[in-house]
Amino acid sequence: MSGEFARYHRQMLLPGIGEPGQQRLQGSTALILGCGALGCLVADLLARAGVGRLRILDRDTIELTNLQRQVLFDERDVAESVPKAEAARRRIGQINSAVEVTAIVDDLNFRNIERHAAGADVLVDGLDNFEARYLANDFAVKHGIPYVYGGAVGTVGAALAILPHTPDGDAPWESLAGGSRATPCLRCVFEEPPPPGSTPTCDTVGVLGPAVTTIASFEASEALKVLTGNFDRVSRTLLNVDLWDNTIAQLDVDAAWSGGDCPCCRQRRFEFLDGTRGSGTTTLCGREAVQLTHRQGGSKLDLESIAAQLRHHGEVKASPFMLRADIVENGRPYRLSLFPDGRAIVHGTGESSVARSLYAKYIGN
Numbered sequence: 183m184s185g186e187f188a189r190y191h192r193q194m195l196l197p198g199i200g201e202p203g204q205q206r207l208q209g210s211t212a213l214i215l216g217c218g219a220l221g222c223l224v225a226d227l228l229a230r231a232g233v234g235r236l237r238i239l240d241r242d243t244i245e246l247t248n249l250q251r252q253v254l255f256d257e258r259d260v261a262e263s264v265p266k267a268e269a270a271r272r273r274i275g276q277i278n279s280a281v282e283v284t285a286i287v288d289d290l291n292f293r294n295i296e297r298h299a300a301g302a303d304v305l306v307d308g309l310d311n312f313e314a315r316y317l318a319n320d321f322a323v324k325h326g327i328p329y330v331y332g333g334a335v336g337t338v339g340a341a342l343a344i345l346p347h348t349p350d351g352d353a354p355w356e357s358l359a360g361g362s363r364a365t366p367c368l369r370c371v372f373e374e375p376p377p378p379g380s381t382p383t384c385d386t387v388g389v390l391g392p393a394v395t396t397i398a399s400f401e402a403s404e405a406l407k408v409l410t411g412n413f414d415r416v417s418r419t420l421l422n423v424d425l426w427d428n429t430i431a432q433l434d435v436d437a438a439w440s441g442g443d444c445p446c447c448r449q450r451r452f453e454f455l456d457g458t459r460g461s462g463t464t465t466l467c468g469r470e471a472v473q474l475t476h477r478q479g480g481s482k483l484d485l486e487s488i489a490a491q492l493r494h495h496g497e498v499k500a501s502p503f504m505l506r507a508d509i510v511e512n513g514r515p516y517r518l519s520l521f522p523d524g525r526a527i528v529h530g531t532g533e534s535s536v537a538r539s540l541y542a543k544y545i546g547n
């Protein structure tokens with residue numbers, strides 16, 4: 183076999199793929215939300231499978247403790263503090279140069295999701311917080327775009343493929359010969375996100391690399407089924423695994439839609455997408471960091487001139503991508519990471535009021 187699809191030969195042998203499936207993959211756009219462990223693995227698998235366009239969205243830069251499980255990054259990325267989305271774009275260019283990769287260094291929120299997700303054929307979850315997941319779910323249901331939810335922490339992981347119900351019932355997965363294959367959405371299954379700080383994080387309980395790999399594999403498989411039009415093969419159960427306790431469960435969630443009154447996919451209220459739910463601050467991993475997005479959307483910040491001012495207060499490192507300042511306030515050390523769009527992460531506190539105050543003090547509003 184020769185030609186542009188030669189490298190995909192072993193994949194094209196699979197049932198339901200062949201050359202037509204490969205062409206569909208080539209014409210597809212996948213949006214990978216978050217490029218931590220899950221996002222790295224999903225991006226790697228989808229790029230190797232020949233998905234034509236990948237958008238990789240992530241707000242963070244690479245740290246040494248990421249390398250245990252975030253397979254697209256290496257020690258040089260840590261030394262250079264490269265944003266994850268950008269490092270992933272570079273690495274994927276070496277893996278499959280035919281894939282068009284867009285790196286989006288941004289935090290997902292209700293103001294920017296329409297822009298970042300427009301035209302995507304599938305959303306794949308590599309997120310680290312539930313507010314963003316409910317936002318992705320709202321977007322997916324509103325626009326009738328498949329969303330693959332996934333999460334892993336400690337030794338456990340969960341995943342669910344969502345083919346949204348649409349008002350007219352005319353999505354491709356709703357008009358199959360055997361009947362509709364639409365599934366419950368995330369809010370059908372878990373109506374409310376857990377309160378901030380109530381769930382374990384990778385920073386508090388750790389994370390087993392293979393647990394993430396398992397969930398990422400499921401997510402990538404479901405995305406490939408969606409993108410090749412194999413909707414009848416999409417999983418209809420919530421997957422739960424614990425690789426340390428050797429348990430795998432597949433929970434039937436169909437009743438969550440048929441017997442429920444989901445605010446999102448039945449009542450079609452998109453509270454996370456319209457901004458009535460969620461805040462401009464998010465408490466991050468381990469409760470010792472707060473992200474501020476409240477001033478996002480304005481003009482770009484001049485990080486160099488801000489760095490010059492902040493040098494009076496502590497140690498400052500600035501690049502075109504971000505500024506990092508170590509500041510001592512009332513005898514307590516804080517680290518402030520500032521991005522050109524005005525988004526900031528304050529390390530050293532779990533209190534949004536303290537974070538906002540430091541932001542106001544050192545960056546201004």
Ligand SMILES: [Zn+2]
Nearest residue numbers: 367370444447
């Ligand atoms: Zn629903």
